[in-house]
Protein backbone atom coordinates (compact mmCIF):
# COMPACT_ATOMS: atom_id res chain seq x y z
CA UNK A 528 0.00 0.00 0.00
CA UNK A 529 2.91 2.34 0.78
CA UNK A 530 4.28 1.47 -2.64
CA UNK A 531 1.00 2.60 -4.25
CA UNK A 532 1.16 5.77 -2.15
CA UNK A 533 4.66 6.66 -3.29
CA UNK A 534 4.00 5.79 -6.95
CA UNK A 535 0.81 7.88 -6.99
CA UNK A 536 2.61 10.84 -5.40
CA UNK A 537 5.39 10.80 -7.97
CA UNK A 538 2.94 10.57 -10.88
CA UNK A 539 0.69 13.25 -9.33
CA UNK A 540 3.53 15.72 -8.81
CA UNK A 541 4.76 15.26 -12.39
CA UNK A 542 1.20 15.67 -13.74
CA UNK A 543 0.70 18.75 -11.59
CA UNK A 544 3.81 20.51 -12.91
CA UNK A 545 3.06 19.50 -16.49
CA UNK A 546 -0.52 20.75 -16.17
CA UNK A 547 0.59 23.97 -14.48
CA UNK A 548 3.07 24.72 -17.26
CA UNK A 549 0.70 24.02 -20.14
CA UNK A 550 -1.32 26.69 -21.84
CA UNK A 551 -4.44 27.15 -19.75
CA UNK A 552 -7.69 25.85 -21.20
CA UNK A 553 -5.99 23.68 -23.83
CA UNK A 554 -7.32 20.14 -24.21
CA UNK A 555 -4.03 18.65 -23.02
CA UNK A 556 -4.08 20.87 -19.95
CA UNK A 557 -7.65 19.87 -19.09
CA UNK A 558 -6.82 16.19 -19.58
CA UNK A 559 -3.72 16.25 -17.36
CA UNK A 560 -5.77 18.04 -14.69
CA UNK A 561 -8.49 15.38 -14.92
CA UNK A 562 -6.03 12.51 -14.67
CA UNK A 563 -4.37 14.30 -11.75
CA UNK A 564 -7.71 14.28 -9.89
CA UNK A 565 -7.80 10.51 -10.29
CA UNK A 566 -4.41 10.31 -8.63
CA UNK A 567 -5.65 12.43 -5.70
CA UNK A 568 -8.06 9.58 -5.00
CA UNK A 569 -5.27 6.99 -5.15
CA UNK A 570 -3.10 9.09 -2.80
CA UNK A 571 -5.98 9.60 -0.36
CA UNK A 572 -6.96 5.93 -0.45
CA UNK A 573 -3.43 4.53 -0.02
CA UNK A 574 -2.40 7.18 2.55
CA UNK A 575 -5.68 6.77 4.43
CA UNK A 576 -5.21 3.00 4.52
CA UNK A 577 -1.69 3.22 5.96
CA UNK A 578 -2.84 5.98 8.33
CA UNK A 579 -5.71 3.84 9.66
CA UNK A 580 -3.21 1.12 10.50
CA UNK A 581 -0.75 3.47 12.20
CA UNK A 582 -2.89 6.12 13.92
CA UNK A 583 -3.01 4.14 17.16
CA UNK A 584 0.79 3.98 17.37
CA UNK A 585 2.92 6.06 19.70
CA UNK A 586 3.62 8.39 16.78
CA UNK A 587 -0.06 9.32 16.37
CA UNK A 588 0.64 13.06 16.37
CA UNK A 589 3.35 12.77 13.69
CA UNK A 590 0.98 10.67 11.57
CA UNK A 591 -1.74 13.29 12.09
CA UNK A 592 0.61 16.05 10.91
CA UNK A 593 1.60 13.94 7.92
CA UNK A 594 -2.07 13.49 7.00
CA UNK A 595 -2.73 17.23 7.40
CA UNK A 596 0.29 18.08 5.23
CA UNK A 597 -0.83 15.59 2.57
CA UNK A 598 -4.36 17.00 2.50
CA UNK A 599 -3.00 20.56 2.22
CA UNK A 600 -0.68 19.57 -0.64
CA UNK A 601 -3.59 18.06 -2.58
CA UNK A 602 -5.80 21.07 -1.78
CA UNK A 603 -3.12 23.50 -2.95
CA UNK A 604 -2.47 21.60 -6.19
CA UNK A 605 -6.18 21.85 -7.01
CA UNK A 606 -6.47 25.52 -5.97
CA UNK A 607 -3.38 26.52 -7.97
CA UNK A 608 -4.64 24.84 -11.16
CA UNK A 609 -8.17 26.21 -10.85
CA UNK A 610 -6.95 29.75 -10.04
CA UNK A 611 -4.56 29.56 -12.96
CA UNK A 612 -7.42 28.58 -15.26
CA UNK A 613 -9.35 31.62 -13.98
CA UNK A 614 -6.28 33.86 -14.40
CA UNK A 615 -6.16 34.79 -10.73
CA UNK A 616 -2.91 35.49 -8.84
CA UNK A 617 -1.13 32.40 -7.54
CA UNK A 618 2.39 33.60 -6.65
CA UNK A 619 1.95 33.24 -2.90
CA UNK A 620 0.22 29.86 -3.27
CA UNK A 621 3.28 28.47 -5.08
CA UNK A 622 5.51 29.38 -2.15
CA UNK A 623 3.05 27.82 0.30
CA UNK A 624 2.82 24.73 -1.90
CA UNK A 625 6.61 24.23 -2.00
CA UNK A 626 6.92 24.66 1.78
CA UNK A 627 4.09 22.26 2.65
CA UNK A 628 5.23 19.75 0.01
CA UNK A 629 8.75 19.78 1.50
CA UNK A 630 7.27 19.32 4.99
CA UNK A 631 5.05 16.41 3.86
CA UNK A 632 7.91 14.67 2.02
CA UNK A 633 10.11 15.10 5.08
CA UNK A 634 7.42 13.65 7.37
CA UNK A 635 6.80 10.77 4.94
CA UNK A 636 10.45 9.74 5.00
CA UNK A 637 10.93 10.58 8.66
CA UNK A 638 8.12 8.24 9.77
CA UNK A 639 9.18 4.63 10.32
CA UNK A 640 7.47 2.60 7.56
Ligand code: HEM
Pocket residue numbers: 529530532533536570571573574575576577578579581590593594596597598600601628631632634635636637638639640
Ligand atom coordinates in the same frame (compact mmCIF):
# COMPACT_ATOMS: atom_id res chain seq x y z
C1 HEM B 1 0.40 14.86 -2.19
C2 HEM B 1 0.40 14.69 -0.89
C3 HEM B 1 1.30 13.69 -0.20
C4 HEM B 1 2.67 13.54 -0.29
C5 HEM B 1 3.65 14.37 -1.12
C6 HEM B 1 3.03 12.41 0.55
C7 HEM B 1 4.33 11.91 0.71
C8 HEM B 1 4.65 10.74 1.37
C9 HEM B 1 5.95 10.09 1.36
C10 HEM B 1 7.16 10.59 0.61
C11 HEM B 1 5.84 8.99 2.15
C12 HEM B 1 6.94 7.98 2.44
C13 HEM B 1 6.79 6.81 1.50
C14 HEM B 1 7.88 5.78 1.63
O1 HEM B 1 8.69 5.85 2.56
O2 HEM B 1 7.92 4.88 0.77
C15 HEM B 1 4.51 8.94 2.68
C16 HEM B 1 4.03 8.00 3.57
C17 HEM B 1 2.79 8.07 4.19
N1 HEM B 1 1.74 8.92 3.86
FE1 HEM B 1 1.79 10.37 2.47
N2 HEM B 1 1.89 11.92 1.15
C18 HEM B 1 0.80 12.68 0.71
C19 HEM B 1 -0.51 12.53 1.07
C20 HEM B 1 -0.96 11.74 2.11
C21 HEM B 1 -2.31 11.72 2.64
C22 HEM B 1 -3.48 12.55 2.10
C23 HEM B 1 -2.30 10.81 3.67
C24 HEM B 1 -3.42 10.38 4.56
C25 HEM B 1 -4.67 10.30 4.19
C26 HEM B 1 -0.97 10.26 3.79
C27 HEM B 1 -0.55 9.32 4.72
C28 HEM B 1 0.69 8.69 4.74
C29 HEM B 1 1.08 7.67 5.68
C30 HEM B 1 0.22 7.14 6.83
C31 HEM B 1 2.40 7.28 5.34
C32 HEM B 1 3.27 6.23 6.05
C33 HEM B 1 4.32 6.95 6.88
C34 HEM B 1 5.39 6.01 7.39
O3 HEM B 1 5.19 5.42 8.46
O4 HEM B 1 6.42 5.89 6.75
N3 HEM B 1 -0.17 10.85 2.83
N4 HEM B 1 3.78 10.00 2.17
